[in-house]
Amino acid sequence: MFVAILLGLCMAQGYRCARCKAQNPDLEEPLDDQNLMAPKMCLRDLIYNLNSSGSGSAGLPLLVQRTIARSIILQEIIGKGSFGEVWRGVWNGQDVAVKMFSSRDEWSWFREVEIYQTVMLRHENILGFIAADNKDNGSWTQLWLVSEYHEHGSLFDYLNRHTVSMEATLVLALSVASGLAHLHMEIIGTQGKPAIAHRDLKTKNILVKKNGSAVIADLGLAVKHDSIANTIDIPSNHRVGTKRYMAPEILDDSINVSNFESYKRADIYSLGLVFWELVRRCSLGGSCEDYQLPYYDMAGSDPSVEEMRKVVCDQQARPSIPNQWHNWEALRILGRTMRECWNANPAARLTALRVKKTITQVTVVKTN
Known part of the structure; x- marks a missing residue:
């Protein structure tokens, strides 16, 4: 039956495939x-x-x-x-x-x-x-x-190989924020979409498209929220993901595992770190920073939960934002956005939709 339907669709869409080839x-x-x-x-x-x-x-x-x-x-x-x-x-x-x-x-x-x-x-x-x-x-x-398939590979690989212009930085940042906002959003209706939290957002789990935008990938640790029953389909072990990108409330076990907003807020913390990696590679006046992972100067290459907890929770350290970023309005706003994303208080962090709107406004100003 499915094959018959498929063949019928194929016959009806000859002009669409011709356009695809063109x-x-x-x-x-x-x-x-x-x-x-x-x-x-x-x-x-x-x-x-x-x-x-x-x-x-x-x-x-x-x-x-x-x-x-x-x-x-x-x-x-x-x-x-x-x-x-x-x-x-x-x-x-x-x-x-x-x-x-x-x-x-x-x-x-x-x-x-x-x-x-x-x-x-x-x-x-x-x-x-x-x-x-x-x-x-x-x-x-x-x-x-x-x-x-995306030939540029992950954002991690891309930033290791390339510097990015201001315009390219904004395109990448906006597309990641847009993807995360869609994941986090619940769509109400008979064919609606549940809110989803990623739980392992990092540059290695983001791919760069040929047009310079990005897509969020690797959803194997994601969890969905049933808003009607107010349930979260999550296994008992909530401490998953990549230790370097774990939010402080995950590292110190203070996360409210029964509140779905907690998982979305943890994603936002990780988003701030992704932005930091991206903006470091933005070419400003012909120069830029070498690529580095978040906390490269505070933690080892494969840090333990205890090591990250000491840095992020006990010392309350965060990646440093270079002074020269303040010389460009777009980067100044991105720097402020990062700080609001990785706030120690989860409730004080921005939502993905707010991040998306902020970067959209910056992009409009930059292109006008």
Whole structure:
């Protein structure tokens, strides 16, 4: 049934795929019609059509996902993590990213797929989910999560390799804030979206798009809030994520685990650190700071919870904001925003929406 629907959509959208090819002239010719997917199919248009059908789902039908996943040709490893590996693959002449989980990390795979398929999650600043599948050859099982591919890699990698202009800095900052604001936002309605907290926001979990904006990725630790029942689908261990980016209330165990706002506020603390990493690489008058991780001068390369607690909670230290940032209005405002994001009092921190509005105003002033 799904294949029939899919083929019908393909026939009806010839002009859309032609446009996709025109906008992406570097795409290879798609596979021939012996493939289970229709010829000249564009992933972007396929996802657009099926997600505009009124179902409200953020994912393609399961049979379509499996068909796509099993037609991918793997090309090269582009990353590794505790979960497994990330590959660049090709489907129908289009690059995709394939995140492979080992069978022992089945829960992590299932959780991330579940979050990515949340109704109305799809957003230009959240990594585009394409498909999920499991591969079993009888002796081992591979769990795949297929997503859009972004050749620039993570923001961490990008900032290590490049300096960024003032305009590029604002574009990146605004897109990260926009993605986080969408995650945090609850959309009321029969096909509404629950509020979601990321819980591991950092430059390694943000990808840079070809157009210079960014998308938030790696949602395996995210939690959703059921506002009607006022419940949070979170495991008993709330201290997860990357220690360097953990908010003080997580480090000292004072977080109110029964209040969903607590998790959103912890994300905002991490957002302030991401902004600090970004602005350090902003080229000002032909010069900029070397890339560094937050607290590089106060904690080791792989700090423990105890080490970070001493720095962040006991000493109440925060990354230093250079005086020269005050010479540029945009950076002065970004610096102030960082301080409000990493305030020791969680309730005093900005919301993601407020951060987004502030940067939007700065961007408008800068471009006028």
